[in-house]
């Protein structure tokens with residue numbers, strides 16, 4: 001059996017996209033000037049920022065630019081890596097989780113918490129902008145949190161800060177196919193708590209493995225605009241870390257299935 005979520009399979013996916021005529025755009029470029037047929041490679045740097053750097057270098061070798069969203073936590077945030085990813089020609093964005101961080105700090109009333117989270121967000125955005133230009137942001141799912149980090153925008157505005165878009169809030173999912181490797185599968189709706197497309201979203205339940213995704217790309221079964229989401233810590237050629245990720249994800253998926261059953265999602 002050939003393993004999925006290896007760098008080798010990842011390269012096959014890039015080949016399929018290139019050979020099928022998809023141009024690669026950063027998320028910001030796709031918002032400002034969408035090309036006729038394009039794929040956005042969005043990377044959520046949840047942890048293992050070294051794996052993100054590896055993907056950023058692989059893309060650079062192929063003249064591909066992607067978007068990399070960094071969290072404020074130490075397992076993601078590394079100024080040298082953030083700068084290098086940006087210098088390689090990729091977009092850097094903020095993978096924010098300020099609502100969850102503030103929620104864990106104390107007992108706030110909702111309004112007060114949103115204000116505090118926004119202040120927190122502004123500080124981190126400024127900190128990131130000292131390392132790289134930032135035009136877009138993307139929420140972290142914080143699956144263990146009862147609150148969605150995006151609720152900050154029920155009271156405040158990111159556009160007032162010069163942020164042009166947030167993929168979950170500014171994408172027309174009825175025309176852009178959004179596929180994510182969350183849950184270590186491409187059709188993981190049952191194990192995704194928040195990081196899914198909303199509204200009348202295009203849906204591809206038959207695409208589970210990366211090879212099935214490659215086949216769909218090569219067969220022309222996907223629309224001209226793709227938003228593909230990667231968690232770089234998941235992709236390994238080496239057997240041991242690959243198995244560690246496989247086991248870790250199996251446990252995470254089990255917990256997420258339970259959470260989705262017992263907890264109303266806000």
Ligand SMILES: [Zn+2]
Pocket residue numbers: 044045046095139140141142
């Ligand atoms: Zn995340």
